[in-house]
Amino acid sequence: MRQIVVTGGTGTLGRVLVRRLLARGCPVRVVSRQAHTPGEHGWAVADLVTGRGLGAALTGAGTVVHCATTNGRRDVDATRRLVRAAREAGVRHLVYVSIVGVDAVPLGYYRAKAECERLVAESGVGWTVLRATQFHDLLVRMLDGLSKAPVLLLPRGVAFQPVDVRDVAERLADLTEAAPAGRVADFGGPQVRPVESLAEEFLQARGRRRPVLRVPAPGGAVKALRAGGNLAPEHADGRITFAEYLAERY
Template sequence: MTTILVTGGTGTLGRLVTERLRADGHEVRVLSRRTRPYAVDLRTGGAGLDAALAGAETVVHCASTQGGGDDRAARNLLAAARRAGVGHLVYISIVGVDRVPMGYYRTKLAVERLIEESGLGWTVLRATQFHDLLVTLFERLAKSPVLAVPAGVPDQPVEVAEVAGRLVELALGAPAGRVPDMAGPEVRGLDSLARAYLRATGRRRPVVRVPLAGGTYRAFRSGGHLAPDRAVGEVTFEEYLAARFGGSPTGGPA
């Protein structure tokens, strides 16, 4: 039985990773800012971090925040992992962090580099955005009478449970470095995905494609966040919507 620490273990991805590892019989410690006994803010570190890592053989690093500080959190985690003699650190990153000039992506890329240079055994998996992130986006946009999406931007959402399964597989294996990306089964325009969301939730909104400007928009429009050659995910967006909201999963691209 392996002792594994999952950072962000109460989040969307970390919770599933934790459940699967425990179901396989492993001892899993969940580290988050508010969950005892390992309630630790990685951005500040502290004695609680050393206690959480004591005796752990592997760390699955799922904790992240778009509010900033992921690089500082990674430095604290890596220093403590070295002190604890951790043999393997697995990190979930995002497809396109080296191609999309957005602040959050740049920070994720910086964390990747910190891990590569840490002296620890490491594995990095980049995945495309999760289905539920799109739903969160569309829920917010649908509060207006018109659902406006960036014009010409495609996406390739992946099922979070499938990513969790891959992370568990990697965590139980030897350090593998940067492994092949993991992407969803379909590349779809955001307008098509938005219409699928509206159908699944019974909402009626015109979907309007709005041209934007700037390097980040150009990178998304050119598909810098996609991995069409790594479309290994199986669950489509319609299938995810049907499971979450009910209804038929056979709507297909709009």
């Protein structure tokens, strides 16, 4: 079996995916900007933003899973360099992790993700793109920051469908071992819930007492969220609920 190269293999999703692949007996190489001592998997030193070391990092790779992400144009530039290096290295399968709603919610980060999807699809390499809803971890970071104020203010009429990275990693491992499939079905968490309900559950888990107020919020992004652009209710395939995640974490 040819090597599976994972970018962002030390990140929130990437490190869980790497463990899943190793448990399945897959040979894995993680791309990092820093040198590491080899352990259960190999390491390759490369910088996606500059392209330094990418060619060597992908030597002998059959599949590349692109979990790494930065901000805005850097994300697009990094993906463009990775696509070029994958094509030159003879990679057979390029797997990209994206976000549900990148073509519906007008946020700069989402627009960059949509552009990265396009680069992968037009790469000339066999490809798979999986969009997932928001990770539990992301929602917790958001609520943790908002709840530092005396009153927790939330946009009215917005819902989220948080998903656990372990569920996404399992699905991603399946796709990595399979043949290129193009844009596959979205992957959502098990529940669609109003953001104020999720916030109250978070506050209880953290032992914080804050009034939670729903307020009208302007802007195209909030309008798209109110319309459910970030949701995939027909693909509620995740198993671990937000409450279960909070119970484990806190």
